[in-house]
Amino acid sequence: MAINIIMLNQIIHGDCFEVLKDIPDKSIDAVITDPPYGIGLAKWDTVVDIPLFTKEVKRVSSGFYAFFGQMPTMVNWINEANNEKLHYCEHISWVKRSITPSSRLSRGHESIVLYSTGDVKKFHANRGIYEDVKLPGIAFDTITIEGIDRYIKDLWVKITTGQSKECIGITYQKEFNRFNKWGGDRSPRDCNFTNVWSFLPPTQSSSKPGIEHPTGKPIEIMKRLVEMLTPEGGTVLDPFCGSGTTAVACKELGRNYICIEKEKEYFDIACDRISQPREYSETELETMELKQPEFKQLSLFDVA
Numbered sequence: 001m002a003i004n005i006i007m008l009n010q011i012i013h014g015d016c017f018e019v020l021k022d023i024p025d026k027s028i029d030a031v032i033t034d035p036p037y038g039i040g041l042a043k044w045d046t047v048v049d050i051p052l053f054t055k056e057v058k059r060v061s062s063g064f065y066a067f068f069g070q071m072p073t074m075v076n077w078i079n080e081a082n083n084e085k086l087h088y089c090e091h092i093s094w095v096k097r098s099i100t101p102s103s104r105l106s107r108g109h110e111s112i113v114l115y116s117t118g119d120v121k122k123f124h125a126n127r128g129i130y131e132d133v134k135l136p137g138i139a140f141d142t143i144t145i146e147g148i149d150r151y152i153k154d155l156w157v158k159i160t161t162g163q164s165k166e167c168i169g170i171t172y173q174k175e176f177n178r179f180n181k182w183g184g185d186r187s188p189r190d191c192n193f194t195n196v197w198s199f200l201p202p203t204q205s206s207s208k209p210g211i212e213h214p215t216g217k218p219i220e221i222m223k224r225l226v227e228m229l230t231p232e233g234g235t236v237l238d239p240f241c242g243s244g245t246t247a248v249a250c251k252e253l254g255r256n257y258i259c260i261e262k263e264k265e266y267f268d269i270a271c272d273r274i275s276q277p278r279e280y281s282e283t284e285l286e287t288m289e290l291k292q293p294e295f296k297q298l299s300l301f302d303v304a
């Protein structure tokens with residue numbers, strides 16, 4: 001049975017358990033969601049019926065299931081996915097580059113766990129621009145003296161030729177192959193993603209000042225998950241969508257979405273965000289900042 005067209009590309013205000021009943025079997029390519037933690041963080045942070053939820057995910061998704069979480073409640077979500085015999089794919093550690101103070105150890109990471117809910121086990125994408133934690137030997141590494149030296153040389157090429165290093169061809173590839181003992185491509189613009197991701201939380205992001213949702217997720221993370229887990233034109237379901245980050249990611253990437261949010265305040269924010277012009281990711285903004293301003297040579301006649 002096909003999805004009710006009225007649901008497609010909508011933020012739905014309601015309880016996801018009610019809305020899920022209307023979603024046909026195997027009609028979704030990926031469920032990507034950031035559920036409540038169930039620790040009383042706020043009024044909305046209620047305990048979810050995880051067994052029922054996981055059954056519904058298995059029923060509606062033909063491809064993948066990705067969920068955010070933290071210990072110790074993360075274990076319950078993983079247990080249920082295993083009980084439902086979903087196929088475990090990956091555990092991603094999101095290093096937030098900010099910390100939540102705690103009386104024991106301050107917390108600086110969150111988890112994202114990926115399962116396959118059907119026959120598809122291969123990700124639709126697993127490569128892209130290198131934005132992850134700088135792990136020595138894995139890929140492009142600007143934190144070493146050697147890395148900084150290379151960065152300055154690249155910048156010099158750009159200043160003197162007006163061209164980015166990657167436009168100059170083979171030298172660029174050779175330069176970034178230095179860690180690769182097996183040959184092949186290791187340029188920072190085309191890397192196999194690692195399972196350690198490093199994106200700033202949105203409250204620290206220059207792209208979106210202010211707090212949309214106390215636990216809002218970076219648009220870059222949602223975009224990467226959407227690209228990895230769905231084909232172009234595919235459909236994503238986020239039953240706990242908060243401020244609608246998943247919907248914005250889908251809109252920017254040409255995927256359909258069905259997003260559900262119970263709290264009117266966040267539902268309204270999600271609707272606003274989705275009607276806004278496209279949001280730019282941190283990386284896109286950084287690239288823009290690097291763009292040289294255009295200087296016009298003034299002639300005497302230009303001066304009033």
Ligand SMILES: C[S@@+](CC[C@H](N)C(=O)[O-])C[C@H]1O[C@@H](n2cnc3c(N)ncnc32)[C@H](O)[C@@H]1O
Nearest residue numbers: 015016034044213216217240242243245261262
């Ligand atoms: C962790 S937040 C999601 C934040 C989101 N990822 C973002 O970037 O804004 C979880 C959201 O689930 C919503 N929620 C909780 N129970 C729900 C339910 N039964 N149905 C729909 N939404 C629910 C909460 O109101 C909350 O906004």
